[in-house]
Amino acid sequence: xxxxxxxxxxxxxxxxxxxxxxxxxxxxxxxxxxxxxxxxxxxxxxxxxxxxxxxxxxxxxxxxxxxxxxxxxxxxxxxxxxxxxxxxxxxxxxxxxxxxxxxxxxxxxxxxxxxxxxxxxxxxxxxxxxxxxxxxxxxxxxxxxxxxxxxxxxxxxxx
Amino acid sequence: xxxxxxxxxxxxxxxxxxxxxxxxxxxxxxxxxxxxxxxxxxxxxxxxxxxxxxxxxxxxxxxxxxxxxxxxxxxxxxxxxxxxxxxxxxxxxxxxxxxxxxxxxxxxxxxxxxxxxxxxxxxxxxxxxxxxxxxxxxxxxxxxxxxxxxxxxxxxxxxxxxxxxxxxxxxxxxxxxxxxxxxxxxxxxxxxxxxxxxxxxxxxxxxxxxxxxxxxxxxxxxxxxxxxxxxxxxxxxxxxxxxxxxxxxxxxxxxxxxxxxxxxxxxxxxxxxxxxxxxxxxxxxxxxxxxxxxxxxxxxxxxxxxxxxxxxxxxxxxxxxxxxxxxxxxxxxxxxxxxxxxxxxxxxxxxxxxxxxxxxxxxxxxxxxxxxxxxxxxxxxxxxxxxxxxxxxxxxxxxxxxxxxxxxxxxxxxxxxxxxxxxxxxxxxxxxxxxxxxxxxxxxxxxxxxxxxxxxxxxxxxxxxxxxxxxxxxxxxxxxxxxxxxxxxxxxxxxxxxxxxxxxxxxxxxxxxxxxxxxxxxxxxxxxxxxxxxxxxxxxxxxxxxxxxxxxxxxxxxxxxxxxxxxxxxxxxxxxxxxxxxxxxxxxxxxxxxxxxxxxxxxxxxxxxxxxxxxxxxxxxxxxxxxxxxxxxxxxxxxxxxxxxxxxxxxxxxxxxxxxxxxxxxxxxxxxxxxxxxxxxxxxxxxxxxxxxxxxxxxxxxxxxxxxxxxxxxxxxxxxxxxxxxxxxxxxxxxxxxxxxxxxxxxxxxxxxxxxxxxxxxxxxxxxxxxxxxxx
Numbered sequence: 016x017x018x019x020x021x022x023x024x025x026x027x028x029x030x031x032x033x034x035x036x037x038x039x040x041x042x043x044x045x046x047x048x049x050x051x052x053x054x055x056x057x058x059x060x061x062x063x064x065x066x067x068x069x070x071x072x073x074x075x076x077x078x079x080x081x082x083x084x085x086x087x088x089x090x091x092x093x094x095x096x097x098x099x100x101x102x103x104x105x106x107x108x109x110x111x112x113x114x115x116x117x118x119x120x121x122x123x124x125x126x127x128x129x130x131x132x133x134x135x136x137x138x139x140x141x142x143x144x145x146x147x148x149x150x151x152x153x154x155x156x157x158x159x160x161x162x163x164x165x166x167x168x169x170x171x172x173x174x
Numbered sequence: 175x176x177x178x179x180x181x182x183x184x185x186x187x188x189x190x191x192x193x194x195x196x197x198x199x200x201x202x203x204x205x206x207x208x209x210x211x212x213x214x215x216x217x218x219x220x221x222x223x224x225x226x227x228x229x230x231x232x233x234x235x236x237x238x239x240x241x242x243x244x245x246x247x248x249x250x251x252x253x254x255x256x257x258x259x260x261x262x263x264x265x266x267x268x269x270x271x272x273x274x275x276x277x278x279x280x281x282x283x284x285x286x287x288x289x290x291x292x293x294x295x296x297x298x299x300x301x302x303x304x305x306x307x308x309x310x311x312x313x314x315x316x317x318x319x320x321x322x323x324x325x326x327x328x329x330x331x332x333x334x335x336x337x338x339x340x341x342x343x344x345x346x347x348x349x350x351x352x353x354x355x356x357x358x359x360x361x362x363x364x365x366x367x368x369x370x371x372x373x374x375x376x377x378x379x380x381x382x383x384x385x386x387x388x389x390x391x392x393x394x395x396x397x398x399x400x401x402x403x404x405x406x407x408x409x410x411x412x413x414x415x416x417x418x419x420x421x422x423x424x425x426x427x428x429x430x431x432x433x434x435x436x437x438x439x440x441x442x443x444x445x446x447x448x449x450x451x452x453x454x455x456x457x458x459x460x461x462x463x464x465x466x467x468x469x470x471x472x473x474x475x476x477x478x479x480x481x482x483x484x485x486x487x488x489x490x491x492x493x494x495x496x497x498x499x500x501x502x503x504x505x506x507x508x509x510x511x512x513x514x515x516x517x518x519x520x521x522x523x524x525x526x527x528x529x530x531x532x533x534x535x536x537x538x539x540x541x542x543x544x545x546x547x548x549x550x551x552x553x554x555x556x557x558x559x560x561x562x563x564x565x566x567x568x569x570x571x572x573x574x575x576x577x578x579x580x581x582x583x584x585x586x587x588x589x590x591x592x593x594x595x596x597x598x599x600x601x602x603x604x605x606x607x608x609x610x611x612x613x614x615x616x617x618x619x620x621x622x623x624x625x626x627x628x629x630x631x632x633x634x635x636x637x638x639x640x641x642x643x644x645x646x647x648x649x650x651x652x653x654x655x656x657x658x659x660x661x662x663x664x665x666x667x668x669x670x671x672x673x674x675x676x677x678x679x680x681x682x683x684x685x686x687x688x689x690x691x692x693x694x695x696x697x698x699x700x701x702x703x704x705x706x707x708x709x710x711x712x713x714x715x716x717x718x719x720x721x722x723x724x725x726x727x728x729x730x731x732x733x734x735x736x737x738x739x740x741x742x743x744x745x746x747x748x749x750x751x752x753x754x755x756x757x758x759x760x761x762x763x764x765x766x767x768x769x770x771x772x773x774x775x776x777x778x779x780x781x782x783x784x785x786x787x788x789x790x791x792x793x794x795x796x797x798x799x800x801x802x803x804x805x806x807x808x809x810x811x812x813x814x815x816x817x818x819x820x821x822x823x824x825x826x827x828x829x830x831x832x833x834x835x836x837x838x839x840x841x842x843x844x845x846x847x848x849x850x851x852x853x854x855x856x857x858x859x860x861x862x863x864x865x866x867x868x869x870x871x872x873x874x875x876x877x878x879x880x881x882x883x884x885x886x887x888x889x890x891x892x893x894x895x896x897x898x899x900x901x902x903x904x905x906x907x908x909x910x911x912x913x914x915x916x917x918x919x920x921x922x923x924x925x926x927x928x929x930x931x932x933x934x935x936x937x938x939x940x941x942x943x944x945x946x947x948x949x950x
Contacts, residue, residue: 037288051208052201054439056389057471061868064389092201101196109195112833115673115841117198118390118439124199140877147877150868152387152440155840156876 023084025050026094034081041065041076044091052092052121056150063149066122067091073129075148092121095128103169104128107162115153123149127163137167184691185684186896189833192676193694206393206409206436207468214395215244217457217467218290220280220297221477222272225308225543225861226319227301229270232280236296242289245460246297247281252456254424258323262479262512262546263448264423266456272301273321273511274545275862276477283457283465308861310483310508310540313352321352321511321541354513355539359521359593362532367500371491375568378487379561380927381910382854383508385480386550387845387873390439391471392478396454397464404458406451407434411441411671412708417700419448424455434699435669438709442845443549444479445671446710475871476863479548480855482515483508484557488524488565496573498584501525503535503561507554512546515539516553518594519644523558525593527603527641528566528584533593543861549710551842552643552903556849556910559641560928563911567637568924577915578611581640601797602825602889602899607640609887610801610823622805623919632807632816635920639911642799645900646711647792650718651704654682654725656733656784658775660753660768662686664695664722667703672902673834674714678722680830681715681895685726686733686786687750688767704789712798712900715830719895721788729786736773736781737765796891800824800904802843806916813936815851815917820909821883827891827899835901840882842905848874850910852929 021032025048032047041058044050044067053076056064060075067076068090069083095102101109104127114120123146130137130145137145142163143156151159184190197203234246249255249269259265268277280297284290307313307321368374395407404426410416413435421428438445450467458465469478485508490501503524509515517537525533563581570580585607588600610616619636626634652666664682668674679693686693697703706718734745737755741748747758755770757763774783805819822839829835852872856864865871890897910928918924923938 035288045208046210049210050201051204051210054205054390055207055468056391057868059471059867059869062389062471092199096200101199105196105199108199109191112191112195112673112837114192114195114198115837116388116390116438116440116671117194117203118205118388120198121201143876147875150387150389150873150875151841152389152442152845152873153841154837155842155844155882156879157840157882158837160876160881 019082021081021085023087023089025089026091036082038081039077040067040079040081040084040089043081044076050091050093054118054121056118063126064119064122066125066149068125068129071132073126092124095124102128103166104163107166111158111162113154113158113162119149119151123151123159131167135167139164183683183687184689185680186830188680188690188831190676190680190690190831191833192673203437205390205439206395206407209395209407209466211397211464213463215283215285215461215463215465216287216290217281217283217454217465218287218294219278219453220294220299221276221473222268222279223275224272224301224303225275226304226306227272228304229268229272229279230300230302233298234280237282237293240289240293240296242285243282243293244285244463245283245457246293247456247460248279261447261514263419263452265512266423266452274543276473276545278453281453281457283461306543306861307352308542308544308857308859310485310506310542313542314350314538314540316351318351321543352541353538354509354541355517357517357521357537359525360534361593364500364502364532364534367532368491371499372494373569373572374489374491375565375572376487376489377565377926378485379564381484381557381560381849382928383480383483383544384550384849384853385475385478385855385871386442386444388440388442388444391469391474392445392450393468394450394454395464395466396451396458398458398462403430403432404455405432405434406455407436408451409438409445410435411438411445411669411710413667413669413700414705415446415708416448416451420451420455423448423452432699432701435697438669438671441671442551443553443710446708447479447548449479471868472866475855475866477545479546481550482547482554484554486561488561490565490569492569492573494573496575496580496583498528498530500532501530502533505535505537507537507539508542509539510542510544510546513539513541515547520554520558522593523555524562526591527562527586529586529590535593544857551845551906555641555643555903555907556846559639559907560910560914563639563641563908564914564924564926567915567918578607578616578638582607599795599797600889600892601799602887603640603642603799605887605889606799606801606823606825609885610638610803610821613803613821615803615805615819615821626807626920632809633920634807635916636803636805637912637915637919638801638803639908639915640799640801641907641911642797643712643903643907644795644797645716645903646713647717647795648707648713649791650706650721651787651789652718652721652725653704654722654729654786656729656767656771656774658768658771660692660766660771662688662693662729664693665698665703666718666722667698667700667706668714668718669709670697671709672714672838674709677715677830677834678719681719682722682726685723686730688753692753712902715898716796716891716894716900717792719830719898721790723895724788724790725786728788729784732784732786733767733770736770736784740765792893794893796827796894796899798825798899798901798904800908802908802912804909804912804916806913806920808917808920808935810939813932813934813939815913815930815935817847817880819880821885822905823885823887824901824904825889825899826886826901827894828888828897829886830896830898832886835886836884838901839884839905843882843909844874844879846906846909847879847913849928850913850930852931854929
């Protein structure tokens with residue numbers, strides 16, 4: 016198949032990549048662009064490990080053809096921190112011990128960041144549903160929910 | 175083991191976030207699939223769609239001709255393959271017969287993954303279908319279709335990895351078809367015990383195969399150097415074990431193999447044994463290129479190494495006053511296509527978690543045409559405790575006794591005999607249960623039950639269970655060096671799968687006498703690290719922690735010896751305060767650790783570097799227990815069980831890093847709840863997995879579970895570093911029993927088969943006799 020040129024922004028940087036039309040956004044991010052922070056856990060949209068933002072919306076990048084990102088803004092876990100400072104969610108995840116093996120964490124953080132962008136003061140139930148598309152096998156979710164709650168509380172007044 | 179520290183350093187007992195946390199939350203942590211060396215090839219395996227079939231022929235010519243394909247291997251290309259493979263790893267590829275659906279029959283390495291995938295479609299395999307044995311009860315009957323080739327021996331190394339409790343008796347002479355191992359534990363006169371019992375209860379408990387569920391699938395990268403050395407980057411729970419197994423499979427000396435343990439994206443027992451390493455190595459050898467193989471999720475579920483299916487028939491008899499009389503049990507453990515299950519601990523927990531005066535428990539490991547099993551976090555203990563704890567709960571209810579008090583009355587204590595005759599070591603089983611029954615959710619259970627069932631609300635109940643594990647032991651060693659800037663480096667070969675490295679650094683800090691920030695720890699590869707055991711069996715802190723502690727004490731002594739000369743004082747008069755070696759009581763006579771470190775590294779210096787070594791073997795295991803409580807609500811129409819609250823109490827011996835332990839307790843509890851509520855690998859009559867995706871193999875999400883409350887009790891382990899016990903495995907044990915007990919509390923219905931799905935619960939409620947005595 017003839018290759019195609021994908022032009023989009025990834026973490027605010029313009030990117031041009033020569034890709035196969037059948038490649039997923041996940042594969043292009045990892046293999047072509049070299050951003051391996053985004054993980055593949057299932058390849059079928061069931062585990063959420065590959066969650067990135069496409070124009071601010073959380074998507075499973077394993078279910079998005081890379082060409083669907085043409086002209087759009089992609090944000091990955093590598094683009095969540097602001098400069099050298101960790102994003103408040105990242106900082107809270109570290110302090111709360113919310114990352115164990117860490118494989119699901121990039122996806123969880125991208126889902127949590129999208130949740131807070133849309134709903135800065137979520138209830139615990141809303142937080143739990145907000146990351147329900149992200150499977151974690153190590154933590155039992157408690158520390159993740161606590162970490163997100165703290166950030167939401169600091170940002171939006173919800174304890 | 176008293177340790178002389180001269181002041182409280184920031185070490186053992188402090189809640190300290192993992193130092194690798196920042197890398198994990200920014201995506202910088204590298205896993206195998208993130209490695210992308212120049213010339214990398216991608217591997218795919220062609221797997222059998224049939225559970226039992228003869229391979230008539232394989233035609234790879236079209237696949238080999240596809241541009242971008244660099245190698246296609248079948249059994250015929252692999253001289254290392256032997257019939258009667260002793261482990262799954264040795265059975266790299268099916269030779270002439272496949273014994274489970276998903277078994278590899280050919281392997282491809284190609285420039286791109288998509289090319290490798292396309293090549294699989296071009297490989298022609300002709301199969302002659304053979305009759306299958308999918309169910310263990312059927313498979314153990316005479317005349318059942320054979321799974322193993324004649325001469326395949328049971329492999330018990332998995333059992334040894336988890337526990338040093340020796341099997342007491344085996345009856346190899348009476349093997350039936352597809353029976354890989356049999357065990358029997360007995361004491362006293364069971365028949366007389368039942369004859370004298372007033373109440374006898376018998377149930378059969380069934381737990382399906384479940385998958386360990388790590389989010390990172392099995393992944394490996396292999397590359398050979400020009401001198402014939404093999405390097406393997408892999409997601410493993412034990413780099414030295416991987417090296418040994420691969421060496422054995424490929425017939426190589428261990429020193430020709432270097433295993434680099436990458437960050438492990440979850441293992442839970444399934445990444446102890448080698449699985450994909452040999453085929454990646456063979457493809458790399460055939461192509462002279464680095465080859466990476468990453469299993470798909472579908473492959474993981476259909477052809478990984480799940481936990482066994484277990485069926486247990488348990489009969490127990492007691493006196494009217496509750497006195498235990500006799501227990502008799504039979505366990506059938508379905509190991510899939512290769513043997514290697516832990517059976518002994520099943521018998522020990524069935525027969526001797528409570529003080530049964532007479533017992534007879536038999537265990538059978540059966541092979542079937544399904545994927546072979548591996549360990550899953552306290553292998554078969556959740557299953558076993560589901561049976562014995564359900565049984566105790568039923569007995570208490572039948573006698574009208576308080577279920578928690580009833581357990582406490584009969585629970586073992588230190589010194590009571592285990593079923594294999596050895597004494598129970600000091601443990602916190604009783605302490606966990608005693609702590610749990612003080613909890614408001616337990617003392618308030620009647621109010622909770624009374625609040626349900628009216629106004630259209632569900633039926634409410636509370637259940638608890640107690641269970642645990644007897645963690646393993648394994649020799650191990652560690653080194654610790656003093657740097658020229660006064661900091662310390664710990665080097666081990668211990669893979670950190672659970673946040674253990676931060677705990678090891680805390681142990682080093684306290685044992686040496688500096689703050690945790692002064693200690694860094696590295697997991698080195700098999701060429702560089704001193705020998706270490708598996709990161710399994712809840713034993714990393716217990717064993718490697720002790721080795722690190724010994725190394726730190728050794729380094730402290732060496733440090734004092736160097737300082738003593740300079741300070742003109744006896745080493746025993748020295749202490750470490752704020753990074754300085756000080757003469758006790760004479761604070762102005764001191765030397766900084768950095769000064770000492772520099773002396774040991776200076777050109778023309780004659781002071782030897784500080785290199786502490788800890789190298790230990792172990793003989794004493796430390797049982798580790800947990801109690802868990804579930805407060806639930808059952809929807810009487812749909813059968814849906816909603817978890818309202820969940821409490822985990824655990825004896826941790828000594829909490830080295832409470833933050834990490836909480837994470838273990840919470841994560842283990844939710845895995846345990848998954849076994850209880852939703853998880854099941856479902857096979858059809860032909861042995862094919864019917865739910866090979868995470869949509870259909872349902873793991874619990876954040877929305878399915880409440881906060882997991884954690885409570886630690888500390889009953890020090892006599893031989894543990896600072897009294898620490900293993901903490902990884904106990905949390906996965908009690909929940910299935912606790913939830914089943916809660917369901918009976920809520921509905922009066924006892925369910926003995928997992929998972930407790932809405933369908934199963936609703937059907938059980940329908941079968942419940944109504945108040946007029948008629949079935950609904």
